[in-house]
Amino acid sequence: MSKKQQFNKILNELKVQAPLVHNITNYVVMNTTANALLAIGASPVMAHAIEEVEEITSIASALVINMGTLSPKWVEAMELAIKKANQLNIPVVFDPVGVGASSYRTKTALSIIEKYKPSVIRGNASEILALTQLSNKTKGVDSTISSENALNAAQELSKKLNSTIVISGAVDYIITGNLIDKVTKGKPIMAKVTGMGCTATSIIGSCIAVNQNYHVASYMAMELMGKAGNKAEKISKGTGSFQINFLDALYQISNKE
Ligand SMILES: Nc1ncnc2c1ncn2[C@@H]1O[C@H](COP(=O)(O)OP(=O)(O)O)[C@@H](O)[C@H]1O
Ligand SMILES: Cc1ncsc1CCOP(=O)(O)O
Numbered sequence: 001m002s003k004k005q006q007f008n009k010i011l012n013e014l015k016v017q018a019p020l021v022h023n024i025t026n027y028v029v030m031n032t033t034a035n036a037l038l039a040i041g042a043s044p045v046m047a048h049a050i051e052e053v054e055e056i057t058s059i060a061s062a063l064v065i066n067m068g069t070l071s072p073k074w075v076e077a078m079e080l081a082i083k084k085a086n087q088l089n090i091p092v093v094f095d096p097v098g099v100g101a102s103s104y105r106t107k108t109a110l111s112i113i114e115k116y117k118p119s120v121i122r123g124n125a126s127e128i129l130a131l132t133q134l135s136n137k138t139k140g141v142d143s144t145i146s147s148e149n150a151l152n153a154a155q156e157l158s159k160k161l162n163s164t165i166v167i168s169g170a171v172d173y174i175i176t177g178n179l180i181d182k183v184t185k186g187k188p189i190m191a192k193v194t195g196m197g198c199t200a201t202s203i204i205g206s207c208i209a210v211n212q213n214y215h216v217a218s219y220m221a222m223e224l225m226g227k228a229g230n231k232a233e234k235i236s237k238g239t240g241s242f243q244i245n246f247l248d249a250l251y252q253i254s255n256k257e
């Protein structure tokens with residue numbers, strides 16, 4: 001099957017299956033990522049209470065764990081949800097937002113990846129590098145380095161955890177062991193809008209829900225991000241209109257191609 005056919009197949013499966021995607025994510029992006037998932041045909045649910053996360057994960061087709069605005073109760077909820085997902089073979093994507101910026105974030109992220117080995121980990125280059133503790137150059141939640149700088153770290157991490165690693169940036173890399181693919185369709189304005197990385201992570205969540213090849217699913221998710229970013233940038237006057245145009249572009253691509 002060609003890459004284009006695989007891309008269309010995933011978009012079609014999203015519409016046919018409308019997979020339930022359980023997100024434990026941050027306050028900043030909840031609305032953004034829920035709308036992005038709806039635009040492409042998935043069904044989002046945001047739930048982080050320790051009283052309910054296991055039940056919600058049990059009925060979901062994928063789990064998205066994003067530690068953007070973490071606190072102890074949330075981390076407890078994340079662990080309960082990932083344990084349940086692993087028990088039930090539900091795929092998990094982890095977004096280590098801001099890992100390296102504080103020792104609490106680093107300790108939490110390292111513990112999660114080592115204990116639960118998420119199916120996919122998506123971060124910017126600074127975050128992926130911080131996960132291997134080779135560098136602490138995260139500037140809050142934004143990257144200070146280019147994707148290439150984290151390639152070796154990502155490959156090492158992928159082999160150690162048996163996970164697919166996605167490094168986002170001007171070039172997105174999708175790495176599974178010795179397999180490396182890249183996507184170069186994005187636009188710099190995407191880094192100027194909050195939640196674009198988190199949106200990529202949630203879209204990966206929806207794609208691994210409908211395609212068990214996590215490398216291919218992650219690649220197609222980043223293709224979709226790049227295509228939508230490209231389309232939206234052409235008609236946007238700045239970051240405000242870009243945010244709305246990006247959502248429209250996701251919807252249009254998902255419903256046309
Ligand atoms: N300089 C850039 N040029 C093109 N696309 C970019 C650039 N920076 C980020 N992107 C795109 O923006 C999205 C979010 O990536 P990124 O900004 O790295 O995540 P985060 O918000 O977690 O730091 C990805 O789809 C990526 O391809
Ligand atoms: C600004 C900010 N602060 C804590 S979480 C968050 C959102 C980060 O989203 P993204 O990494 O997708 O830009």
Ligand SMILES: [Mg+2]
Nearest residue numbers: 097141197198
């Ligand atoms: Mg991020």
